[in-house]
Amino acid sequence: MGQDYLTLAMFVLVGLLFSAAAVAASNLLSPSAPSAAKSSTYECGSLPIGSPWVQFRVGYYVYALLFLVFDIETVFLYPWALAFNRMGVSILFAMAIFVFILLVGLVYAWKEGALEWR
Amino acid sequence: MSGFVGGLIWGLAAGTLIAIAALFGVWWERKVAGRIQMRIGPQTTGPAGILQTIADTLKLILKEDITPDQADVRVFRLAPLVVFVPVAMSFSVIPFAAGFAPLDTSVGMLFFLAVPALSVIGILLGGWSSRNTYATIGAIRAAAQMISYELPRALAVLSLVVLAGSIRPLDVMAAWSPWWIIATAPGFIVYFIASIAEVNRGPFDIPEAESELVAGYFADYSGIRWSIFMMAEYGGMVAASLFGAAVFLGGWNWLPGIGGILVFVALTLALVTAMVWVKWTYPRLRADQLMSFAWKIMTPAAIVQLVVVAVIAPWL
Numbered sequence: 001m002g003q004d005y006l007t008l009a010m011f012v013l014v015g016l017l018f019s020a021a022a023v024a025a026s027n028l029l030s031p032s033a034p035s036a037a038k039s040s041t042y043e044c045g046s047l048p049i050g051s052p053w054v055q056f057r058v059g060y061y062v063y064a065l066l067f068l069v070f071d072i073e074t075v076f077l078y079p080w081a082l083a084f085n086r087m088g089v090s091i092l093f094a095m096a097i098f099v100f101i102l103l104v105g106l107v108y109a110w111k112e113g114a115l116e117w118r
Numbered sequence: 119m120s121g122f123v124g125g126l127i128w129g130l131a132a133g134t135l136i137a138i139a140a141l142f143g144v145w146w147e148r149k150v151a152g153r154i155q156m157r158i159g160p161q162t163t164g165p166a167g168i169l170q171t172i173a174d175t176l177k178l179i180l181k182e183d184i185t186p187d188q189a190d191v192r193v194f195r196l197a198p199l200v201v202f203v204p205v206a207m208s209f210s211v212i213p214f215a216a217g218f219a220p221l222d223t224s225v226g227m228l229f230f231l232a233v234p235a236l237s238v239i240g241i242l243l244g245g246w247s248s249r250n251t252y253a254t255i256g257a258i259r260a261a262a263q264m265i266s267y268e269l270p271r272a273l274a275v276l277s278l279v280v281l282a283g284s285i286r287p288l289d290v291m292a293a294w295s296p297w298w299i300i301a302t303a304p305g306f307i308v309y310f311i312a313s314i315a316e317v318n319r320g321p322f323d324i325p326e327a328e329s330e331l332v333a334g335y336f337a338d339y340s341g342i343r344w345s346i347f348m349m350a351e352y353g354g355m356v357a358a359s360l361f362g363a364a365v366f367l368g369g370w371n372w373l374p375g376i377g378g379i380l381v382f383v384a385l386t387l388a389l390v391t392a393m394v395w396v397k398w399t400y401p402r403l404r405a406d407q408l409m410s411f412a413w414k415i416m417t418p419a420a421i422v423q424l425v426v427v428a429v430i431a432p433w434l
Contacts, residue, residue: 004221004222007210010129010130011129011206011209011221012203012207013129015199015202015205016203018202018206023183023195023343023346026341026342030181030341041189041248041249041250042338043251048251052188052248052249052250053249054255060258063266064265074273074276077273077424078279078285082285084280085283085431092429103421110413
């Protein structure tokens with residue numbers, strides 16, 4: 001078990017070192033001649049007007065809520081899938097009810113227009 | 119101690135694999151794209167232009183590393199790493215050969231779906247810290263897209279878990295039979311499409327659309343930091359192809375020994391080529407089409423696939 005974490009830690013370390021080494025090599029080899037025009041925010045050559053942190057449509061928030069519901073559903077489905085072979089037909093009906101309730105939710109969101117981009 | 123050495127070796131092997139995948143992937147993509155557009159593609163740097171990507175990499179390393187004045191410097195510089203590391207981690211659970219995965223964990227299938235999804239945090243950080251309207255819009259679109267396509271992808275893989283009765287990739291591979299390809303064909307298509315959307319590749323590349331958002335969340339990145347984003351994209355593409363070729367298409371189960379590995383590599387290459395093919399022949403989807411496609415077609419299709427598999431599982 002501990003070995004598993006060690007292996008994973010090595011993958012993280014290699015990922016970090018790999019990108020850090022690339023950045024370090026670049027910093028050693030590349031020129032550095034900053035100027036006001038170069039380090040201004042890129043907007044196709046024109047100067048940015050107003051705050052760059054624009055307001056977002058509320059639609060993103062609705063998608064986030066929907067995602068939360070269905071992602072938790074998916075996480076609940078994984079233990080079900082694991083127990084599937086051992087538990088027989090009864091578990092199929094149990095999950096059918098669970099999925100049905102969630103599908104009603106999706107259909108409701110659909111009918112309410114939560115999935116439309118207005 | 120052996121665990122440490124083993125971990126180090128497999129970690130380094132994965133790093134090398136991602137580097138090779140990125141180098142080869144970019145060249146392969148440009149070659150295939152060239153043929154699709156009736157061009158030859160790269161051809162002057164080395165035989166058949168194979169050294170083109172190495173030349174490009176050198177150029178990117180030699181480019182100036184620009185951080186915009188307005189940017190939140192620490193977050194801006196860290197974001198590419200936060201995108202790249204989860205992709206490197208996702209290589210650890212792929213069953214590369216019979217009875218072997220670098221990280222043989224009992225929750226491997228879930229790990230492969232959950233960990234690359236962490237990249238979305240890096241994308242949000244990068245886009246937000248750039249203090250650039252294009253980057254901010256691109257980041258928020260990318261986040262919405264990645265979480266939406268996460269669902270059908272996880273549900274499609276769930277069909278395999280039902281069939282195998284395990285979420286350990288090696289167990290799934292051991293239980294695999296050729297009939298699964300027919301039984302999970304719609305699930306595989308959903309997985310494939312969602313994987314393209316997960317790595318923000320065309321036709322699902324509205325978050326980084328050059329012609330609309332001037333490259334979206336990495337609009338203000340240049341040189342090496344930009345190329346780390348691109349490496350993460352190619353790494354993610356190869357990881358998704360490796361995983362799909364293994365658990366959906368059987369991978370090395372087709373032939374014993376070294377022949378199986380060759381079949382696995384060939385299947386992976388076929389999937390990578392298909393991803394390139396899709397990117398260069400389909401027009402880019404609009405943001406709203408993208409979201410409604412995920413929620414109205416992909417997710418219901420994956421649920422139907424799951425129900426069908428659950429019903430027919432006892433006979434397979």
